[in-house]
Amino acid sequence: MSRYEPVDPKQSFPALEERVLERWRERDVFARQLAGREGAPVWSFYEGPPTANGRPGSHHVLARVFKDIYPRYKSMCGHYVPRKAGWDCHGLPVELEVEKELGISSKEEIEEFGIAEFNQRCRDSVFRYVSDWNTLTERIGFWVDLENPYVTMDNDYMESVWWSLRQHWDAGRLYRGHKVVPYCPRCGTALSSHEVAQGYEDQIDPSVYVRLPLTTAHGVLEHGDSLLVWTTTPWTLISHAAVAVGPAIEYMRVRPAGSEEVLVVAAALASRVVGEDAEILGSLSGADLEGARYEAPFDYLRAEDFGPLGHSVLLADFVTTEDGTGLVHTALAFGEDDFRLGEKYGMTLQNPVLPNGHFDGSVPDFQGKLVYDHNPEIVEALREHGRLFRVTEYEHAYPHCWRCGTALLYYAQSSWYVGTSEVKDRMLAANEEIGWHPEHIKDGRFGKWLANNVDWALSRERYWGTPLPIWECTAEECDETFCAG
Numbered sequence: 001m002s003r004y005e006p007v008d009p010k011q012s013f014p015a016l017e018e019r020v021l022e023r024w025r026e027r028d029v030f031a032r033q034l035a036g037r038e039g040a041p042v043w044s045f046y047e048g049p050p051t052a053n054g055r056p057g058s059h060h061v062l063a064r065v066f067k068d069i070y071p072r073y074k075s076m077c078g079h080y081v082p083r084k085a086g087w088d089c090h091g092l093p094v095e096l097e098v099e100k101e102l103g104i105s106s107k108e109e110i111e112e113f114g115i116a117e118f119n120q121r122c123r124d125s126v127f128r129y130v131s132d133w134n135t136l137t138e139r140i141g142f143w144v145d146l147e148n149p150y151v152t153m154d155n156d157y158m159e160s161v162w163w164s165l166r167q168h169w170d171a172g173r174l175y176r177g178h179k180v181v182p183y184c185p186r187c188g189t190a191l192s193s194h195e196v197a198q199g200y201e202d203q204i205d206p207s208v209y210v211r212l213p214l215t216t217a218h219g220v221l222e223h224g225d226s227l228l229v230w231t232t233t234p235w236t237l238i239s240h241a242a243v244a245v246g247p248a249i250e251y252m253r254v255r256p257a258g259s260e261e262v263l264v265v266a267a268a269l270a271s272r273v274v275g276e277d278a279e280i281l282g283s284l285s286g287a288d289l290e291g292a293r294y295e296a297p298f299d300y301l302r303a304e305d306f307g308p309l310g311h312s313v314l315l316a317d318f319v320t321t322e323d324g325t326g327l328v329h330t331a332l333a334f335g336e337d338d339f340r341l342g343e344k345y346g347m348t349l350q351n352p353v354l355p356n357g358h359f360d361g362s363v364p365d366f367q368g369k370l371v372y373d374h375n376p377e378i379v380e381a382l383r384e385h386g387r388l389f390r391v392t393e394y395e396h397a398y399p400h401c402w403r404c405g406t407a408l409l410y411y412a413q414s415s416w417y418v419g420t421s422e423v424k425d426r427m428l429a430a431n432e433e434i435g436w437h438p439e440h441i442k443d444g445r446f447g448k449w450l451a452n453n454v455d456w457a458l459s460r461e462r463y464w465g466t467p468l469p470i471w472e473c474t475a476e477e478c479d480e481t482f483c484a485g
Helices: 013-027 029-035 058-076 092-102 107-113 115-125 130-139 155-170 193-197 234-239 267-274 336-344 371-384 420-432 445-451
Strands: 083-087 145-151 174-184 200-213 226-231 242-245 250-255 263-266 279-285 313-315 328-330 388-399 409-418 470-472 481-483
Touching (some): 013 029, 013 130, 092 107, 107 115, 193 445, 200 371, 226 234, 226 267, 250 267, 328 336
Parallel strands (some): 242 313
Antiparallel strands (some): 200 226
């Protein structure tokens, strides 16, 4: 007599899986497996929590297979492996879903609706599809403790976050900084570098070369010569602050063939930008250019609005001759290098862009749209005023909000940061001790991210989330700050 039942050649694999799952339920196999390993070395697992206000998809199956394989393997190796489920209840995914239900799409509309009522709608929505998630979890055989999950909106959990932030505060690593950050004008909040990495999309932007005529002679440069700058963000020309040059880079005065105008460009880029048949009139270094004065592309902001060095040539170490013209247009509020250059030279920050991504009233000619949607009109304005040397199309990968799909701005604002760059060496050393699968992640995507680590922009200018445990005294002549936790 055979020890095994005959194999059904027409076996239904889904039906077979259902029988296995039923046996696991009847015999409480997961709990028994945990009990059988009590007292063994612990290898714990906390699930990176999904958001249950949306239904699970096929991509969640793949992620959960990986989450299941490693705890099972470690358990088979003799470890005690508690697996704790979790639910991510806060953040933009929840807010955006509620916005759709309410038919609104801006922070202003949320505030008109009422923040307390909006947050209550968020709270009510977060477990809407939890039964779907539980069904999926069991159906794919993912062993995780669903009966005692951690829930990010529970006070106990938020207090644990406050405790963690207090540790950073005590170590001097939690601070408020005014920096240029990736910013979503639709959601009205900054994004972290990790979030930015999730949202790159190819897009085509105008690549413009713009003339900036000198207002006075400067060394070998004559009054009327034009500095030639390049940008793929024409909207930032509205708040142009200064031209940056490399001190050791060689620049040339050139006259394009068939033209009377004289342009200043980097020698290494002259033939590419102006043409091989351009007439070379002279050369000079970036250091020779320092201090040259010129007319800005637009007059919405005056030179003196930026301080004594507004609309002049400044020296910078980030200028290259890989592309563009070797002369870099800077707008202090809309680029990290630009912002640092302004700080170095003590310039006054000017930002004519509102938090909703529109120009403020100081730019009356370009109203009613996101700033980058005005690019075609701005290019035409440059053409009409004789400032446009050339415009072409430039296709490149550009960061978009990973949740709503809106193209981001790089935008100067005040945010709270965790000084992760202070412990970069420790994190790189820890990475060397991790067994990565596949191995190329170690020195590839993750290792490079660690090596280029910047301080974590922690705060979000939104409503439904864990509040920062920081209180600041607003009384006159009081600078006291308190961090709970």
